[in-house]
Amino acid sequence: MRKIILLIIVLAVVTTACNNEKPKVVKLAGESPMLNGAIVLIDSLTYGIATHASENVDSAELAGFKSFLQGGLIDYIFKQIYKGDLKAYDFLSDEELSIDKVKEIENTDGFERSKVGKVQFNEQWVIDKDGSLLKRVNSMTLGVDRFSKQGTFVGYNPLFKIKFKATSR
Numbered sequence: 001m002r003k004i005i006l007l008i009i010v011l012a013v014v015t016t017a018c019n020n021e022k023p024k025v026v027k028l029a030g031e032s033p034m035l036n037g038a039i040v041l042i043d044s045l046t047y048g049i050a051t052h053a054s055e056n057v058d059s060a061e062l063a064g065f066k067s068f069l070q071g072g073l074i075d076y077i078f079k080q081i082y083k084g085d086l087k088a089y090d091f092l093s094d095e096e097l098s099i100d101k102v103k104e105i106e107n108t109d110g111f112e113r114s115k116v117g118k119v120q121f122n123e124q125w126v127i128d129k130d131g132s133l134l135k136r137v138n139s140m141t142l143g144v145d146r147f148s149k150q151g152t153f154v155g156y157n158p159l160f161k162i163k164f165k166a167t168s169r
Helices: 002-016 059-083 099-106
Strands: 024-028 038-050 116-127 133-147 153-163
Touching (some): 099 153
Antiparallel strands (some): 133 153
């Protein structure tokens, strides 16, 4: 039964990866057990934020995030992978990518960090014992712009996923 549930979750994640849809809640955890006085509201909320302009991006949303995502976050992720402090994973197989493989991806003809057009977050939201809402990022997937043969923007291809360590509460 666990394998079936895991397969369903994996299929749900794969079909929603780096898409242009509004945020999706993969699993509501309203009946989740308490964690040291905290209540899990949402166990796995997945949503994406665009990093640069395209025909499908809300310019108001972009204005608030563009410099942070392109100027800071994406460069930080690559630096931390190369330093060995973060690990990249293949989006489909979930296999860890070596630093050399990430360098190979980055050195692919035509690739530039600035072409990362979307960052998809997977988060857990928790109300702590003091009533504060805490958000913990489980993972991030970087998405690269995808165009049709005619040059029309059609969405994003996942580049790789970064998983973050769970913190103890």
